[in-house]
Amino acid sequence: MSSTATPSLGPHSAVTLDTLVGYALRRAQLKVFQQLVARLAEFDLRPAQFTAMVIIDNEPGLMQADLARHLAIEPPQLVPLLNKLETRGLAERVRGQQDKRAYGVFLSPAGQALLVQLKALAAESDREATAALNDAERSQLLGLLQKI
Amino acid sequence: MSSTATPSLGPHSAVTLDTLVGYALRRAQLKVFQQLVARLAEFDLRPAQFTAMVIIDNEPGLMQADLARHLAIEPPQLVPLLNKLETRGLAERVRGQQDKRAYGVFLSPAGQALLVQLKALAAESDREATAALNDAERSQLLGLLQKI
């Protein structure tokens, strides 16, 4: 019987989707994100726009290329996103003085004020979507995910 | 100081993206799925096509509407997916005898043989992408995710 073992999976390779971390991740991620999307819709915002506001608030004046990198999107995708925030008076592009090609991105006072609300909403949404976990389990999950 | 507490978040509401399960889920899910996409690309297959093959194998002859529901996609999205599997000789639609509107979906012998390889590949990809976890952590993570 020892000759039937395979080095990668062993003889008991009952591979079902339920045993794969990737599929469990996908289902959980979909649920949590749908919850956030629904909550942010109240403010006519998408998760990426909220995330952009958080990053801009943490690093005011950063350049668009850097913001795009933080968001893990390509620069062209940032253009309509920033346009929307700027049109709504939540953020602004300020042209560089030394380098006139570059634009620093800032939150407006209105944007900063709204962000306070949005952060509370996001935290609440996160807890709602993971209501099946207690606090210990939630931080345990957070730690495991951050290891990946 | 007791008057400064808020019922929803408490006085220490330092909300950053790192404290949200949703963002950790998203990053982890992206990594694991990109790994799977890369491994399946070797066979010119997408994750949804692999998942469809697993479901068909578990429930041979199921109707397309049921398959779409299992995949959490809309029936129109299933059409090109199944067309591709059928063109490549991995699956087949068999028209119902009582109800000629319905089609039962089956894997071909070639599809079943390929699926054995694909399951091993998917399990390996999953372990590679979560190599930062040991077996105990991985099954702990799986349990927490399935609670959500």
Add this chain to the structure above:
DNA sequence: TATTGTTATACTCTATAACTATA
């Protein structure tokens, strides 16, 4: 000549309405 941001474009994924053929 290289770089910042932008436009144009395309490809995938997703969702909905309308069509066909059967019932």
Add this chain to the structure above:
DNA sequence: TATAGTTATAGAGTATAACAATA
């Protein structure tokens, strides 16, 4: 008339190439 599958279409999300202004 209702249902299974399909077609057509449109909207997001994502990625690349090409362009304008500036360096």
